[in-house]
Amino acid sequence: MTIAEFNSPQFNLIGMPVNQLAATPLGNASISENNLGAANAAYVAIGDMWWDDHGSHTIDTSGSSLIGFQLGSGTWANGGSTLKVGIASLDTSNGPTGRPVNSSGVITPDVAAVITGGSGLTQLAWNDVVPTTGTRTIAQAERIAIFLQLTARAGSDALLVRSMPNAGFSNGIPNVCTYNGSSFVGQQLTPNFELRAHDGVRGALLGTYLISSGSSKSWNNTSTPKEYANIVQVPYACKAYGVVMYGNVSGDFDYVLYEDPLGTPVARASGSVDANTVAGTGVETYNLAFTTGFGWELTPGVPYAVAIKPTSGSNVSMNYMTFANVAHQASVPGGDNGYAVSRSTGAFSAQNSSLDRFFLGLRVGGGNAGGGGSFSGVICG
Structure with a gap:
């Protein structure tokens, strides 16, 4: 069996009664x-x-x-x-x-x-x-x-x-x-x-971020850009089950997994949130499962985008961090080759010269680098 892994610190919490360290304690955009x-x-x-x-x-x-x-x-x-x-x-x-x-x-x-x-x-x-x-x-x-x-x-x-x-x-x-x-x-x-x-x-x-500053982005379906996302890549075949986001929700939105986001984006998995069903309008953690494409198999080394797409004129807000150096992105769990992107239509493009990253992750499971299997259960992105 061949074991592939991220270079960046990767937190696979197996047996601990904490749900993958939900983003709330770490998502504060303040410094x-x-x-x-x-x-x-x-x-x-x-x-x-x-x-x-x-x-x-x-x-x-x-x-x-x-x-x-x-x-x-x-x-x-x-x-x-x-x-x-x-x-x-x-x-x-x-x-x-x-x-x-x-x-x-x-x-x-x-x-x-x-x-x-x-x-x-x-x-x-x-x-x-x-x-x-x-x-x-x-x-x-x-x-x-x-x-x-x-x-x-x-x-x-x-x-x-x-x-x-x-x-x-x-x-x-x-x-x-x-x-x-x-x-x-x-x-x-x-x-x-x-x-x-x-x-x-x-x-x-281990367990630290090389953050330079923090802020948040608010937008809705009339804004330009219309979607904000993180690029993610995995080093082994695994399955995508949902997303984790840290932000403020006042309007309905979709969450989408795209393949080939920097070329011709193709939606592979998605789900929706009705703003009437959330706990409130404060800054909160959202653990969301895909309802379409649940368990989509990710190809090693292929870029994907995990995106948030408002579907109403009411704002969705998402926190993000800014790094001083693109190399600092690797301090994020599963953060190899990842960064924040956005689009209105067509291909996604890098935000702030690839120095930003949203508090938005892809929840994956399984994992196979060839010749055998392994459990992963990570949030990457």
Whole structure:
């Protein structure tokens, strides 16, 4: 039997009494910002490393390695300020709250970039910084800490580190903690870091998104475009059973699975929602089964679009996230080769240069890569 799989983290929850981690806890389009505005203030993410190729890779000072993160609208102007961005081992003697190895709150890095105030960072942007000291080899699934620490603060310098709120489903691992000058304090946030190794392989902490910003799209059957969707591809033959969407429903809509969406779209499975039958008009999760084409078999490597199509003049709203880099799309479960698209008629086209992705997934089951079968049960997209 040959086993095929996604490169991106893929959550197949078998036996857990949670329905595939419904999108509600993760679908918040807002962004949280943590302020680093005092000497030694720190933002720390702890989690298990997930490399795109599932290997072992080194972060070093060669110039090829990067540590990436998102900043809000802060101030970084004084040459007397110093920020350390790095990777550290975990302190297994103290906690919880989980924390990196440190000396009186000053984090001990294995590898780090040291950045002087007034240079090296861009506010309201994704930042990729090059380590300037140390080296660290990280194996697949190794638990590490990635951090920012303001080791010296001058003037009014203060940085805002961005994450996704996660109050609805608090993380044990991965998790975020902050250091406030006296103690490490856990936060209800999903970490937002990327690593690029010396050899160019990218990775992130398992269970995190590399989100740059979040928003929502509202439209109806008189709008242009008329359909919004995510492109999805699967690495093995499996069956499509329905969709999961996170949004706000005021009007009726169809949900449709299209084959060949970038060429001549052909509807393979679909269903409809009458707005009178939903729980309310707030932002909610919708778990929907196909009523036509239920169990449509997906062909490995073929692009499909899972789309939402309003059928009335009342709006449907759907949340989406924006990434700073197309490569960050792979941090989404089953997100290989996927991105947001739209159309009025004819072929779908990429939204925002393939940097967006809706909170819209395809529910699939089964799975066969040849020579035998396997269970999948994923939400991808």
